[in-house]
Every structure is written in C-alpha cells, then in structure tokens.
Amino acid sequence: MACKNNLVVKQIIDLYDQLSKLESLKPSKNVDTLFGQLVSTCLPTDTNIDVTKMSEEVKDMRSNLIKLCGEAEGYLEQHFSTILGSLQEDENPLDHLHIFPYYDNYLKLSKIEFDLLSQHTSHVPTKIAFVGSGPMPLTSIVLAKFHLPNTTFHNFDIDSHANTLASSLVSRDPDLSNRMIFHTTDVLNANEGLDQYDVVFLAALVGMDKEAKVKAIEHLEKHMAPGAVLMLRSAHALRAFLYPIVDSSDLKGFQLLTIYHPTDDVVNSVVIARKLGGSITAGVNGTRGCMFMPCNCSKVHAIMNNRCKKKMMIEEFSAIE
Numbered sequence: 001m002a003c004k005n006n007l008v009v010k011q012i013i014d015l016y017d018q019l020s021k022l023e024s025l026k027p028s029k030n031v032d033t034l035f036g037q038l039v040s041t042c043l044p045t046d047t048n049i050d051v052t053k054m055s056e057e058v059k060d061m062r063s064n065l066i067k068l069c070g071e072a073e074g075y076l077e078q079h080f081s082t083i084l085g086s087l088q089e090d091e092n093p094l095d096h097l098h099i100f101p102y103y104d105n106y107l108k109l110s111k112i113e114f115d116l117l118s119q120h121t122s123h124v125p126t127k128i129a130f131v132g133s134g135p136m137p138l139t140s141i142v143l144a145k146f147h148l149p150n151t152t153f154h155n156f157d158i159d160s161h162a163n164t165l166a167s168s169l170v171s172r173d174p175d176l177s178n179r180m181i182f183h184t185t186d187v188l189n190a191n192e193g194l195d196q197y198d199v200v201f202l203a204a205l206v207g208m209d210k211e212a213k214v215k216a217i218e219h220l221e222k223h224m225a226p227g228a229v230l231m232l233r234s235a236h237a238l239r240a241f242l243y244p245i246v247d248s249s250d251l252k253g254f255q256l257l258t259i260y261h262p263t264d265d266v267v268n269s270v271v272i273a274r275k276l277g278g279s280i281t282a283g284v285n286g287t288r289g290c291m292f293m294p295c296n297c298s299k300v301h302a303i304m305n306n307r308c309k310k311k312m313m314i315e316e317f318s319a320i321e
C-alpha cells in the first residue's frame with residue numbers, strides 16, 4: 001500500500017507542478033484537462049493516506065494546491081454564471097444549470113446535506129445562511145428548488161462581483177428571485193443577524209487553511225443562535241489535497257453530530273454540528289417552523305447509515321465543551 005500511496009502522491013505533485021506554472025487558471029482546454037486529471041487522481045477512497053502525516057514539503061504543496069483549486073473554482077463559476085446571465089431575456093438561467101460541469105455533483109452533495117439536515121432537525125428551516133455562496137450559488141439554488149420550497153436563503157460573499165453575477169442568475173425566476181437574498185461582506189465582519197438563521201452553511205473555500213477555517217468557525221460560534229445548525233464541508237483521504245479538512249477539534253462550542261464521507265464522485269465530506277445551548281426541537285429564537293414531514297428520507301438515512309457504517313464512512317459524536 002505504501003508504494004501505491006507514494007505513486008499517487010507523486011502524480012498529484014506532478015499535476016501541481018503543471019498547474020502552478022500556468023499563466024492563468026481561467027477555464028481553458030488545458031486547465032480543464034489538468035483539473036479533471038487532478039480530481040480523478042484524488043477521488044479513490046480506498047487508501048490509508050493521511051495528508052497531515054506527510055513531509056513538510058508535501059504539506060506545503062498541498063496548501064498551495066488547495067489555494068490554486070479555490071482560485072480555479074471561482075473562475076469556473078464566474079465563467080458559467082456570466083454565460084447563463086447573458087441568456088436572452090425570455091430564458092430563465094435556472095433552466096440551464098446543467099451546462100455547469102459539476103452541476104450533478106451539487107445535486108448529489110445538496111441531497112446528502114438535506115438528508116443529514118432532516119435527520120438532525122425536527123423543523124423545516126425558515127431561514128438559511130450560506131457563507132461563501134459565489135457567482136454560482138448552486139447549493140442554495142438546488143436546496144431551494146428541490147428540497148426546501150418554503151425556505152429563504154441568505155447568501156454571503158466577500159466578492160461583490162460574485163453577488164452581482166449570482167443575483168442576476170436568479171432574478172428571472174419567479175420563485176427564487178423572492179427567496180434568494182445576497183449580502184456582500186467578509187464573514188468575519190458579519191456580526192449582527194447571524195443569530196436569525198436556523199442553519200448556517202460554511203463553504204469549503206471559506207477558510208483555505210486550518211487557521212482561517214477555525215477563525216471563521218469561531219466567528220460563527222460567537223454569533224449563531226444556540227441550537228442552530230452549522231453545516232460544513234471537509235475532505236477525506238486523497239480529497240484533502242483539494243480542500244481543507246474540518247476536524248472535530250475545530251468545532252469548539254458545537255455538538256458535532258455527523259461527518260459523512262462520500263465514496264462516489266462527490267468530492268466534499270459533509271460535517272453537521274449544532275451550536276451548544278439550544279433545544280433541538282425549536283427553531284432559532286424559539287420559533288417553530290413546520291415539521292419535516294415523514295418521508296422516505298428516514299429510509300434514506302437508514303440506508304446511508306447502514307451502508308456507511310459498514311464502510312465506516314459516517315461517524316457520530318458527543319458534545320464538545
């Protein structure tokens with residue numbers, strides 16, 4: 001297994017060397033091909049690689065690679081959001097989201113996040129905050145369109161251009177134009193109002209290294225309502241070369257509920273936690289949204305749990321003081 005690990009790490013280093021030498025990370029045949037190779041190299045989960053135990057040189061390469069991936073992801077979203085936003089007036093951009101190369105991944109990732117959310121909360125959230133929503137706020141859009149038809153999504157992004165592109169994506173949709181709100185701010189400056197959300201999502205690309213990620217989580221812990229749910233994205237095994245890892249130790253002040261590691265082509269792991277001090281039955285500030293109606297979700301959870309427990313891909317946790 002060791003030599004196989006060394007080989008795959010060497011392939012990742014080689015791809016990093018090629019990417020780091022590129023003039024631009026904006027979408028092009030070469031950039032798309034290299035990132036496609038990188039993602040497929042990092043997808044296998046049948047490996048015991050722990051990126052935190054690698055040499056300093058590999059750790060440095062990893063932190064630079066994560067930043068390159070984040071920059072390229074931003075350009076990719078900007079590229080397709082601009083195309084969609086420039087469709088003629090009688091076209092609804094939300095009817096053409098499939099042109100985004102990773103749209104299917106977002107459909108699957110948002111379904112995992114919705115299922116975990118309905119497993120850990122007894123009420124349909126009325127207001128959700130998504131921090132780091134980007135030019136293509138696909139998580140909010142997919143959740144709003146397919147899973148939470150009565151929930152309002154407040155999307156926070158540090159980049160005003162990202163919000164301009166994102167709001168023009170939804171502006172022609174009769175439903176989502178009323179349920180998607182955009183705020184331009186660094187999450188670290190978002191103080192008042194974060195306690196009004198039943199659920200806060202933190203994008204994988206907010207906090208690109210451990211220190212920045214923990215800073216963002218600590219800020220959210222300070223301002224979220226007791227009992228509110230924090231949904232984060234992490235990475236597992238080789239996928240940790242693409243995204244930062246969120247550990248249980250990063251979540252002080254929260255009860256870590258579940259970490260779910262996909263084994264298919266959904267790259268991110270999903271982490272769900274609840275801010276300590278609240279009740280799991282009421283919404284935030286004691287509001288009570290309507291109940292999650294019993295549906296096949298519980299069966300889905302059972303399947304998820306059984307399937308994942310067997311492969312140890314789902315972990316339950318107790319409260320962290």
Ligand SMILES: C[S@@+](CC[C@H](N)C(=O)[O-])C[C@H]1O[C@@H](n2cnc3c(N)ncnc32)[C@H](O)[C@@H]1O
Nearest residue numbers: 132133134136137138139157158159186187205
């Ligand atoms: C490219 S998007 C990815 C999220 C993806 N669109 C989704 O729907 O899941 C990540 C966004 O996070 C934003 N971001 C990074 N750091 C941030 C911060 N400290 N506060 C707010 N937004 C931030 C970036 O500007 C970027 O647009």
